[in-house]
Amino acid sequence: MRTAAGKISFAALSVLYPGLIFCGLCFWGLRPRVLSIALLAIAFFNLVALLKTAGRGRKQALKSSLLFFFALACGLFAFATDNILSLKFYPVTVSVGLLALFGSTLAFGPSLVFRLACLGDKTLKNSAQRQFVEPYCTKVTIVWCAFFVFNGSIAAYTCFAGSDKLWALYNGLISYILMGILFASEFIIRKIVQKKMIQYKYISTFSRDSRAADSIFAFDGNGDRNIKTWADFTADVSKVRQEIEAGPQKAWLLNFEDSYYFMVALVAVMQGGKAAKISANRSQEFIKEICTEGVSFLTDIPADGATLIQDVIEKHEDDGKWVMFDPKSSDVDMYTSGTTGKPKISPKKFIQLEDEVNEFATQFLEKYDHAYVVRTVNHHHIFGLTFSLLLALMSGAPFRRNTVEFPEELKALKAHRLVIVASPAFLKRLAGGKNEPVDFAETPFILSAGGLLPEDAAAETEKILKYWPTEIYGSTETGCMAHRQSKNGPLYKPFPHNVITLTQDGCLHVESPYIYDEGGFSTADLVKLEEDGRFTLLGRIDSIVKIEEKRISLPEVEMRLRQTGLVQDVRVIAMAGKRQYLAAAIALNCDGKEKFKDAAKLEMNKFFRNFLSQYLESTVIPKRWRFPERLPQDAMGKIKTADIKALFEDSQEDPNYKIHNADVQGNAATIEIEIPETSDFYNGHFDTFKLLPAVVQVNFVMKLAHKYLGTSLSMQKIQRTKFTSPILPDTRILLDLNYDKDTGRIAFCFRNAEGKKYSSGTIKIGTEV
Structure with missing residues (x-):
């Protein structure tokens, strides 16, 4: 020198x-x-x-x-x-x-x-x-x-x-x-x-003055209520961190309704040098399974044995400190449920989450510039966590504290530039309903992940929300792998640092900087890989079945059914009887409902069989059909094979009632039921004023708890019941079930979509059937 x-x-x-x-x-x-x-x-x-x-x-x-x-x-x-x-x-x-x-x-x-x-x-x-x-x-x-x-x-x-x-x-x-x-x-x-310019930083490198103290951090409702600033966030992280540091716990299970509290807790746990366990499942059985010695439960909703974050924030004073942490040694365990419904753990380091967000941001960071981020997905899932919370925090974009449940809620935010993190289930419901176009001041950016979004649903979304959704392909294990807009074709384009290859079975294999498994990760998704690295999804390896010795792709049958223009959602599965055959569950769109509003089910079956006969041999055309209002799916819009099979369990559909949808989460379920006026349940009780008898309601509880929650015990006694309002014919009702295996109690509530209660109570079950 x-x-x-x-x-x-x-x-x-x-x-x-x-x-x-x-x-x-x-x-x-x-x-x-x-x-x-x-x-x-x-x-x-x-x-x-x-x-x-x-x-x-x-x-x-x-x-x-x-x-x-x-x-x-x-x-x-x-x-x-x-x-x-x-x-x-x-x-x-x-x-x-x-x-x-x-x-x-x-x-x-x-x-x-x-x-x-x-x-x-x-x-x-x-x-x-x-x-x-x-x-x-x-x-x-x-x-x-x-x-x-x-x-x-x-x-x-x-x-x-x-x-x-x-x-x-x-x-x-x-x-x-x-x-x-x-x-x-x-x-x-x-x-x-x-x-x-957007000030983008890794969370682990933040300091207390990384943002302006009065900048909006999170908001509620239409963006003007219950606002939290950066100063609020840093103060609350300080308070919760003190609680984390002082305790003997090695890890904390996090489950929150409020996204703001969730982010406060996650950052505080990382700063406190402890491990975070994230799950959307908050059933008592699951919490007991995870919260073993050295693990505590932190939440914002009262629960047995849980620590309320509101109490922690009230207990401590802001010490004015901001603790940087090493993301390479900070553990974050994501609990997910696959297509089988059985929870599984995906261990990660915090740096993997930051790197995944950075990979996505290299393509789409400008969409978050001066935007408000809203979500229709649960923030405990990898998709909701990374794109609606972590990227919002890293880019300085305010995020909404609660989930968007209905399309009408987006209208209240139309004056803002929006990033909408949505599930295919939400967008399909949006496309299948009678929703008027939203007059946004600026075109929103819409992300969809968790499953394929049908092209017709994407097109309808563009008509209503003014943007053709960008679909993200990925998983909890791999992070975001590729993206596409289906209006440009079926091909997915990998993110820059993802290397896509094929396994011997033709399944997608990915290597990336944020997958630490040696050799990368092999999926069960069949793909067609192009020379330029782009690829087309062909379905899962288990979606290829043999019917009468003929190989058939289930996604191909579903694709043909969508071509009718009458289908909002469809799932085809293989069923086993004397021989294997196909069964199809179809949720109709508005045009389909109009076409078949006065048709018998036999006529509907015949229409779809005849349509498929143009493309498929008769031996592989589905033999059984179901037409629920919506296909059963979880919070992320994933459809589980077991739930579809449950639609076909009975040898024939019961004319006395119709189940439109069943949402099962661990030991809890919400079932949507409609009982027509012609149902036998209304006969022989009150001829001049038809209402659903209490004994029938109790019978529903036992029968549906057995079907959806796996109970196999008989009723011992009814411990508590309250009948508030009569259930009249042709009323669409919701039945909430919660099963506590330890006490053998089933809590139930019949209500409508607006929350009006018809009846509620608790049933004690005991002796084996």
Whole structure:
């Protein structure tokens, strides 16, 4: 490394060079051959710099090489010819050299200014914020190139046409003043741009002043109520962190209704050096299974043995600290339920979540700029957590504290720029209903994940919400792998750092920086992989079945049924009887409901069979059909095979009642039932005023608890009942069931969608059936 004295001497010589040449010629009477020593000295300093920076980067080597070459050439020419022109031409060669250096990076990228910015912030190169910083740096590089053209032109003019005084004045003073003005102007503009630019950071690198204290962090309702600021968040994290640090627990199970409290708890647990266990399942049996020794339950809803976060916040005072944590050693366990419905654990490090968010943000971060984030999915699932909460926090976008349940709620937010994190189930309901277009002030950005979104549902979503949803393909184990908009075709485009290959079975295999399993992760999804890396989903490997020795793809049958234009949702499954056959469950859209509103089920069966006969052999056309109002699905819109099979359990559909939907979560279920006026349940009791008898309601509780919650015990006694309102014919009712295996009690409530109660109570079960 050059000494400080050497650096000062070199800088002084370079800056004072024009004045030195002018004084040497006009006042000291020195010949050009003598003055050429100054250029040779500059060449020597650049040679030393070139040798010292060998192997440290091409940019510095190229710069030193150009300056050495130009200084040496001009110096030797002046010494050999004793000509003043070669001495005066050196400033021109410097501008030409710097123009070549800056311009070459524009041609081959990235720009020189961006490379210099990366030296100051080593995380910038791989950060999602690069998509904002790099274009700005490119513009600055172009401005400098234009300056070098201008400066070199003026320098050339003073060299060939100007007097010695004009040459010395411009090259020794004016050019430096212009350069300083350019530096100062760029600095001021950069600060203005930075204030407008989205400030994206990893959560683990946050400090207490990473955001403005009064900036909106989370909101409720339409964005104007129950607002929480960054100051509120940092204070509440401090309070909860103190509780986490003081306790002996090694891990905390987190389950919250309020997304704000959830994020406070998650960050506080990470700062407290403990592990976080995240699950949407809050049944007592599940909590007991997880909350073993060393694990406690933190929530915002009262529950046996749980710690309420509201009490913790009330208990402590803000200590003013913000604790950074190591994301590589911070554990976050995600509990999920697969298609079998059995919960499973997916262990992660917090850095994997941050890296996954960063991968997505490299493509879509600008969509979160000055946006409000709302969600229709549960924030305990990986999709809701990463895209509606973590990315919102990392980009400074406010998020809604509670879930959007109905499309009408979006109208209250139409004045804001929105990011809508939705499940396919929500968008299919939106598309299948009679919803008027929402007059958004600015087009929203809509994400969908958790399953395939039918193209007709995506098209209808665009009509209503003004944006064709961007679908994300991924899983809890892999994170986000690829994305698409189905209006552009069925192909998914992988995110930049995901490497997609095929297994021997033709299933998708992925390797990425945020999958730590050695060798990556193999899915059960069959895909067709294109040469450019894009791919088409062909269904799961277990979706290929043999019927009468003929291989058939279940997704293909579902796709054909969608082509009728009458289907909102469909699932085809293989059933086993004397021989294997197919069964189809179809939820009709508005057109389908209109077409078949007066049709018998036999007529509906015949229509769909005839339609499929155009494409499929008769042996693989479904033999059994069900037409529920909605297909049974969980909170993320995933349809489980077991729930579809349950629709076909009875040899024939019961004419006395119809189950439209069943939402089962662990030991709790909500079943939507309709009992027609023609039902036998209304006969023989109150002929002049038909209502559903209490004995029938109790029978429903026992029968449906057995079907959906797996109870196999008979009723011992009815411990408590309350009949509030009569259930009249053709009333759409909801039955809430909660089964406590430890006490053998089934709590039930008959109500309508608006919350009006018809009856409720508790039944004690005991003896084996």
